[in-house]
Amino acid sequence: MNFSLARTSLIAEADLVGISGERAVCDPRGVLYFPDLRLLAVSDLHLEKGSSLARRGTLIPPYDTGATLLRLQAVIADYQPSIVISLGDSFHDGGGAQRMHASFRERLEALISGRQWFWVAGNHDPEAPADLPGETVRELAIGSLLFRHEPSKQRVEGEIAGHLHPCARIVQQGRSVRRRCFAGDGGRMIMPAFGAYTGSLNVLDRAYAGLFRLDTLMAYMLGAQRIFAISGSMLRPG
């Protein structure tokens, strides 16, 4: 991770992606940053997924919230955005915010303070998170962009959505590589899930049918240090 880098040098011209005329950086850590708007978008944090499953008897490690917040803290420290949009499913269930450990809550509040923070309602968390600052909205229009959790059925230019947890798969030299990705066709962008325990769904799955112009579909696959932009024609299902 590039903790040591100054904000400006984080953005190389080549990493910029156009969405409906706005320039954005697809960060390999899975966040989208609009330098001209100083806006950071992050999607599907699914905080407290661990405790949500634990309630049903699957006692997976209770460290997912901490891990997710730590990574969020790092990207916010790098970009210093003035607006942060959490694109829905910020908590894995409606009671998540209440269950959150006090130390995690403090960390989250520290991130929120000093900037405009929007909670977009998701299907897992349709209500505002309990006792947390920030504004809860169904959707949010900024300039030519529209931020919402689930991508709309009809085509909306400039829509930034989450919900589907896209990943992409390629096969090279007889080996298969699957990674989370941003999926975009120049007009619409679907963001990868950011949460530590979030799974993913291939962009070629039926759930994405009709969402993209296939001729310009690109998958921006997340690498360890950089984004790999792969054209839709090279992707594999599954």
Next chain:
Amino acid sequence: MRDSASIERFAPPPTCLPASSPRRRGEESSPRSPFVPIFLGVRAPSRYLWRVTVEPRLAEQNAAVALPEPFLRWFGEKGWSPRAHQIELLAKAQAGQSVLLIAPTGAGKTLAGFLPSLTELANRPKRKPGQAQRGIHTLYISPLKALAVDIERNLGKPVEGIGLPVTIETRTGDTPAHKRQRQKLVPPDILLTTPEQLALLIAAGDARRFFEDLRYVVLDELHSLVTSKRGHLLALGLARLRSFVPGLQTIGLSATVAEPDELRRWLVSQNPPKGSTGHDMAQLIVVTGGAKPEISILDSEERVPWAGHSARYATPEIYREIKRHKTTLLFVNTRSQAELLFQELWRVNEDTLPIALHHGSLDVAQRRRVEKAMGENALRAIVATSTLDLGIDWGDVDLVVHVGAPKGASRLAQRIGRANHRMDEPSKAILIPANRFEVLECRAALDANYLGAQDTPPLINGGLDVLAQHVLGCACGAPFRADDLYEEVRTAAPYVSLDRPTFDRVIDFVATGGYALKNYERYARIRLNKDGLWRVSNPRVAQQYRLNVGTIIEVPALNVRYVQAGSKGTASRGGRVLGKIEEAFLETLTHGDTFMFAGKVLRFEGIRENECFVSNAPGSDAKVPYYGGGKFPLSTYLAEQVRIMLDDPQRWKKLPEQVADWLRFQADKSVLPKRDDLLIETFPRGNRHYLVAYPFEGRLAHQTLGMLLTRRLDRAGARPLGFVATDYALAIWSLGDMGAMFKARKPSLSALFDQDMLGDDLEAWLADSWLLKRTFRNCALISGLIEKRHPGQEKSGRQVTVSTDLIYDVLRSHEPDHILLQATRADAATGLLDVSRLADMLSRIQGRIVHKALEQISPLAVPIMLEIGKMPVNGEADETLLMDAATLVAEAMGPEMVEE
């Protein structure tokens, strides 16, 4: 083939056999029926003698051990006499002892195992009307469902013939619910079952009462049960049974093993209550002798290939042998080898002999048809993998052909035992090495078989994930006190050295996940009550446990279904299912690729949900090779035998001329390693430099060594590019001149191969390795952290609630000492990495590394050099692949493409 219609149905080539064949059921047992050789003595006098190890004192007692009258009468009627070891076992059992019987196939092991139960049941007074139902008297446990079913059929005959009032039933995953219910109410005298079913019975609330009348537990194929996690679960189950019934006796039946004492300890309590007369080892009976197998190595007129696993060169010669024999069993080590051999045989099968295919990935119905045809002697040859490995006896097999290296000597013995389940006729077997190193290995295996030196993997400490499963199972059955359960668990041999703090951490794990961050107290699965007893907190916990019991983790696999070519499965969904293939392989296929499966060449049409659609592609060549070298690594024992053979030119005389020539060439151009030496060759080739090492320690250990050496070479500035490992050797290639570096002692070879590589380097590499993630997944599933199945739904590998890879990453960064990570590391070290074997090797070769700096490749190096490019190169190269793909896009679309 008697039924030409069925040929068309499956041809070409057919995978299965005629639906109608003369049945043998109902025929009176004759000495040729499969039943006789399993159970009974031979018609005396025999041409062969058996030697039974009998202590003199007991031998005298034996005279007094008379079989009950109806048994003797029945033996008499058949013209048979009981064998010495059968009587011997009966005597020891009647003296109250647990027994391990080691005998070759066909020695009447199974009847011996049941004689104590049958005689006791024969003498049991009749149950009076109004008296309570009697519980299970004898529990029989086998590793295979099919074996339990087989035994039920075969045991029924003497029981009926002698007129014993004994009920025998099976209980497996296939047993219908109403029958299970009934078995709980009216238990049979003898229950035949599997380790998983035992775990389920123990986790039932009425377990203690259900087993209160239990006298014997008969454990079949013990040598194969004990080496896995299934064995750990079974050992814990046995410990539980012993706590229910302190006087319980066990009878273990096993093929020959190198360390019988390990099995003897396994059978009895390792921590008997004070004042009891319990021994810490079961009594041992060893049967040796029988007919010596006639084993030969195919001395092919064809050229034996340098490398590869197909043995394609020998197909015509194999076919000739099939024609010469009545029924031939052909064993290979992997599924892909089986498919290939089957195809090749049908290519030359001009007489359309009924040759069938049998492996674990095929659809169950197809496998059953092959097994049935085999039992009816309707087949001339069966190509099979290890699914047919254990002691099930079908049909009159008169030849076993083993294609590829046999890997472990005991595996070879087991497979040869397949031919002719009669001890008094020699088994006939031919070994077909697929390449030159395998010629050496076959020779060593053959010598080992005659010497009777057999090896099985050493028993390892019981897995903590298995213990976690057992602890939850115990709680589901009845509340327990931690002190008592700890004592009980330590009576099981795999857990004898379990310390109390670790045990307590396992309990903590079962209760709340055992995390340092105590977040889940309110979701606990088991709770400690005021009375000091641990109880299940919720009936739902027990329900979930029952769905997820067991230690067998299936690799994610998809159904393979036939469709019309080009239909992608959307139009016609009703095609036949051919079997299952691992997801990992299918993922690399593109629409239109052809590959071999179920005896056919298939075209890949696509994947839809949990199914893979394929169409027939007759006549085409399978384009995509499925890499599957040896699935089983070379055993330590065989490896040593191969090294000894290389070191002894006298023994080369027994080798085929072309192979002996190859070794002479090696001696000429380079050197042959001495028995305990490690030979390292370095040479340039193209613009690369190569290092080839010959440790002969098996693929797993070599892979681990390759990973560690490349890290070290990288640090030393050799710029390594990749490596490839086989069972025999390891090759590393680099940009830097490694030969020159070793000469300058920068680094020296002894420093490079220093044992300290197993410290930090191993730790650092392991942390990120996919190997560890795969192991973690297994531990997470077995321990119950993640469910295999949830009530009402079956999850496929990918749909597991949360990816275990993600859990692993989070857990490792937040609680690296968590008990499940501890279990994972222990597992990986013994299993996938073979660290202990690597450690032994590194200590053996200290001061014994021989370096040959060559100008060019040596004869011995040719096989592994041929593997380069054929095998996937190991390493964390995913990012490079992504880079390649991204670059292709950039080249195709120009640099401005990302900007629009």
